[in-house]
Amino acid sequence: MTDILRSWHLHGMSMALLCCATSLPAKEVTIAAPDSPMLRYAAAKLESALRQRGEAARTVRPDDASARPDIVVRTPAGEGINPGPEGFRLARRDGRLYVLGGDERGAMYGVLEVAGQIRLGRHWSKIQERTVKAQFPFRAIKFNLPWAAYRTSPAIEQHDATCRDVKFWEAFLDMMAENRFNVLTLWSLHPFHYMVRPKSFPEASPFTDAELAEWRSLWRRLLAMAKERGIETYLVNWNIFVSPEFARAHNVARWSETWRHIGPDPERSEIVVRYTREVVAQVLNEYPDLTGLGITLGEQMGGMTPDERRAWLDRTFFAGIAGANRPVKFLYRAPLSADVKSGGTTSEENDRRTRAQIESLGKNITGPVWVEFKHNWSHAHSSPDLFMVHGGKLSDAYWNPPPTRHKIVWTMRNEDFFVLRWGQPDFVRAFLQNQRKDYVGGVIIGSECYVPALDYITAPGPHKTWRFAFERQWLFYAVWGRLLYDGATADRDFAALLEERFGAGLGDDLLQAWKLASQAPLHFASFHRGTWDGSLYTEGFSSWVDRGDGKRTFFDIDSFIKHPVLDTKRYINIADFVKAGGVAEAGKFSPPALAAQLERDGAEAARRVAAVRAKAKPSPTLECELADIEAWTAYASYFAEKLRAGVALATARANNDPKQQALATAALEKALGHWKRLAELGGRFNRLPVLSNAREPFSWALLTPAVERDIEISRQPLGNRKENSAPKP
Structure with a gap:
């Protein structure tokens, strides 16, 4: 027994002796947890789970001398206990349950795990001891926004009102935390003019002060809610785009007026370089809860060589980041073309030149650079093995020799099933087995052509007990998120989730049916x-x-x-x-x-x-x-x-x-x-x-x-x- 566990044991004995001195009525469950945004969020979920099971609950600070806590949350975990970043240890000692986090996020996941077990019917005092270590540090969802959208179609635009609803984002982020996703990537051709009025280019904004204030409130609430759930946020764009108003005012990048997302005519004007550089820095300065940025070297870069595209990136995004007043993280989408076209091509030489740029990144870019590839192009739900990325075959230039500045993340796109649900954990396990390499940092799941916001598919009726689109695909997110976090997540865990929804004794048959059908x-x-x-x-x-x-x-x-x-x-x-x-x-x-x-x-x-x-x-x-x-x-x-x-x-x-x-x-x-x-x-x-x-x-x-x-x-x-x-x- 470690020193820290021995001290808990002795403290628990003294508490037990005090309790034996008098006969007390049944008391509420007391949770002692450090006061932090993530742990306040998790403790509220735990209190709710306890109350659903008929037990009163309250959360106190660890230094509350009057409290006799039943559930103790600590981070860092302590000497001799090392679940690692984002990991946790559940331990029972002397009638108490200890949730020991490797860090704040790990403690949050531990508390959420306890809440989940309670919802499944297990009493808090009977929860099994276990240690969970995070399998991948980058577990992301790709979410294409309906404004300045990659595709302008009614199928995408119908989600506009839902995506402006804070209640939607609250529910979506709750789902992400529950399934252990820790990164939300928000994709738009050009999201920046929805966030700021560029100081040097006020003509770029289409909004009145009141309208822009509404947009700012939405963004700030979304980013803050993500942060309190341990979810990092990245804005990911395509290039080269500006706001429609800026395009008209300066007669540049005129495709931005209609959001035509692909073309052969590049925009090389200096004013677009200045605008992009300044708006990037301003967004980072005005939104401190935004974790990072991501870029796409396309789709309106047709006509530029790969070297010209990288040089443009240096002068715009990387210069803007360097000029911001804080460091950020970065998602570098590997080039979609190795020539001057807008379609997909690959080459080893282009891979090596891109890696050289990534390795040169310095000022204000922190942590590993996440280098993204599409696994089997746009149709990842196919083979667990890699046969191509966007454009063709991928060389080993990004990981040979082993990188020190970046890690690979795979985008697992779903453009294949939007109406029918899907859930096949064995496929995810087989894919992840191939990714057990030091240079792999994680996975992004999501769609380009499907926005999981408005449920425009399900007919009304007593069967529809949910509000938003992502809720109908709950098993898809549970399978991907939980296996990305903990590769040891077993079929019995998914069967338990099915039983929580549909009744005891049904989980195994339902899961096996889903696996076979999927x-x-x-x-x-x-x-x-x-x-x-x-x-x-x-x-x-x-x-x-x-x-x-x-x-x-x-x-x-x-x-x-x-x-x-x-x-x-x-x-x-x-x-x-x-x-x-x-x-x-x-x-x-x-x-x-x-x-x-x-x-x-x-x-x-x-x-x-x-x-x-x-x-x-x-x-x-x-x-x-x-x-x-x-x-x-x-x-x-x-x-x-x-x-x-x-x-x-x-x-x-x-x-x-x-x-x-x-x-x-x-x-x-x-x-x-x-x-x-x-x-x-x-x-x-x-x-x-x-x-x-x-x-x-x-x-x-x-x-x-x-x-x-x-x-x-x-x-x-x-x-x-x-x-x-x-x-x-």
Whole structure:
């Protein structure tokens, strides 16, 4: 026993002797905790949890001589106890529960853990001893703001009022703290004129003094609430943009007037350099609770070489930070292009030059620089292994030799399922297992095309017991956040969260059903390679564009046969499989084997759903989640039959075989039935069609005619086709 624990033991004995001197009525639970913003927040959550269980509670300062605390919170943890930064130790001694934090944030997480265990039904005096150490220091959510938004579409703009509501941010930040996220990244093409009136360029502001005061109040409240929950905040922008008013006043960067987010015509004027430098410094000075900044070397930098882009960054952002009156942290998004274009390209030389700039960063930039990459471009919910970043393959230049000035963070984008819920902790575990490297600092999760604010998807009714969009995807955030913080978080912990919501005895079946159902989109996005955001919308079996006619394109049977896979370690596409004589390399899913796996997973998920329903009549809210599980199983069945159809049709075309053609048609007819079931389940509790970043709204029912056309394609005469079975490059 350490000296500090021995002193607690002796102190506890003396307290026990005093208590035995007289018989006292049951007393309230007393929490002794240091007075700090994070611990005040956590103690309030603990008091609330105790009261929900019928126990009175109050929090006192540790030096309150009259208190006889039942729960003692201390930070730092003390001699001989080292849970590390953000970690905590729970220990029981002499009838007391001790929460020992490695630092203030770790103590907060320890108190929140106790509150969570109490909500799950465990008495505070029976909470198990444990030590938890934070797995990654950077556990972030990407939140695209609806003002000066990356995409100007009704799907994004509809969130404006919700994102100006402090109650929304309070609820969102509570969720983040509960799931141990510690960084909120706020993304906008140019957020700065919503925060300050630039001193040297007042013409850049579109607001009256009263309007700007409202914006400032919102920003300050948001940043303060994040800070008291142990959440760092970063503003992340794209370049080069200015406010619309500044663009008009000085005839520069005129694309900023419409927020056209990508183009080939760079802005090189000196006044834009001055404006950017000064507005960066002013924002940092006026918002001391803002943790840091992040940048994107694109999208309106087309026409500039990579060296010119880095030089512009030196003269603007880094000069502005150096001129601010305080240090900040920095998120450096790795260049999206290694040439003068606005699209995606990579090169080792550009990687090395970017690393050199990062390593040279000095004045007012504190801590490691977080260097960000998109894992598997915009479709991270695919393979746990890395096959590409934005633009292509990534060299090892950022971590070979080992860095001392920066750490890598991976953005795990979700552009693949917005309507249907998802929760697969095994996928997250497999991904994180690959990241156990000294140079990896953490992960950002989130979307470009989906804002988790206004719930515009769920239909009204007794099933809807929540207000905001992120609340319907609660399991997604719980799985990612808790595993990023504590890699030892077990399935039983997620099952307990499901039981807290839906009733005792249901957790294991529900979790297993979610895990099996959630495999289907992972298989598809691994089998059907996506790149930029709209190239793949997994749950819709389609792609979309946000320019021109804004068309949505269903993946018909012809494109499905030929399209390349993402995960070349585990999958082979249909064209290559047929060309190889129906043989796949060892360790790879052949298309027929993948179809069989999808059906097995779907059948077991359905069995688990039936087991849940057999135990008790589900609440409307639970039925809403069960419908999503069943929708994924219908999706898996559709995918499986389309795989079989694709193999049969490609074989029929290669061999002029009408029997294989008939098998293909039959499989597609079965697939149509599964699609119609998916459309029914997807719309059962939702308001479909929903707005999307394509001009066309989305629903499965709207795509049913395209599904039916696959059957027509399969019936086309075999001899009239000239096939190239090679996959697209």
